[in-house]
Amino acid sequence: MPVPESMQFFVDQSRCIGCQACVQACTECDSHRGQSMIQLDYLDRALSPQTAPVVCMHCDTPTCAEVCPADAIKRTADGVVQTARKPRCIACNNCVLACPFGVPKMNTAMGLMMKCDLCYDRTSVGKKPMCASVCPSQALYYGTREEIERLRPRSRPVDTFQFGAQTITTKVNVMVPRESALQAFDVLAGLTPATRADEDPLLAMLDVRDCAPEGVGP
């Protein structure tokens, strides 16, 4: 059974409280016990306790699969990019280097790349992914677009990202303030040394400029 088109994953990094519940829940999964497929990143630990959960964005055009020389990363028809196929993965690290979101991680001991597959064993039978089912602040939310619009009237989902000349559309959405004029995250723009917030692409994803009150942001 495929993951229904209506069910989508929403990430709101600004809601993350860094409790690691998603990491623990992911680690408990039977298909990869002891190994978390979700990463909890600190944006700038010296300046802020803000954390950001990083799940696979499930790109429509997965760069990891494009660069895989062993043909190991596949995308199901419902738009979920699966983890590397064990018999094919040659642990070459191409996907780790290529993914613009930094999602795939190499398990060197196993010689296998493992990444988030949207808990395909759960979502394909109508359950929520592990991380979304435990997240206490609902920074990770799995549901329909109507539900998220009702629950978060001040936010709206964005699923288009700009990496230089590369435009990436994803199955997973990132929440931004409703009023922001943002149509696509220009991730590389965050690398220009304009402000502290702009130096970090993750801070740019949070779009601090739109969240900040008048006179505080750049």
Next chain:
Amino acid sequence: MNRDPGPNGTIAPDGRPSTEQPRWRRDFPIGVDADEYVSRRDFTSFMVLISSAFACGQLWIVAQNAWRRRRGEPPLKEVARLSELPVGGALTFRYPTESDVCVLVRLDERRLVAFDQSCTHLSCPVIPRVSEQRFECPCHHGSFDLESGRPTAGPPRRPLTRIRIEVVGDKVMANGYA
């Protein structure tokens, strides 16, 4: 941006339809369904190739058999002097070619046996243990009967290849396979 996956479940990064994509993109699709799909043509060519490989193997065996039969019996060849081999002694000789090592054992005054020295399991050279009445293969502890060459223990299932021995006066002659 085109977000509709083509017939092979792949959206190319340049967004153009699958018909305008290079050939390799069709050969290495990203979509699971297309990756697991085996076309009738691919299946048929696989079957034809595998079957013809099997057929060629059979023909090769037939050809080898015919060639072996035409080669005829190996020649008569002197391999040792009877006076130089004491009772219970053993020696190696090369028969019928220089690359075939055989072992000759003198069981008693009148009886001599000779076998190809390669074990019938994985062709390690067997060692005669005359006091224990057996040949031993040190590789996997295979064991053969000293007189008949039949396997008695270990992994070998076929007997050692026996070589017919004739004694003419003092000469020990090998005369083909028994």
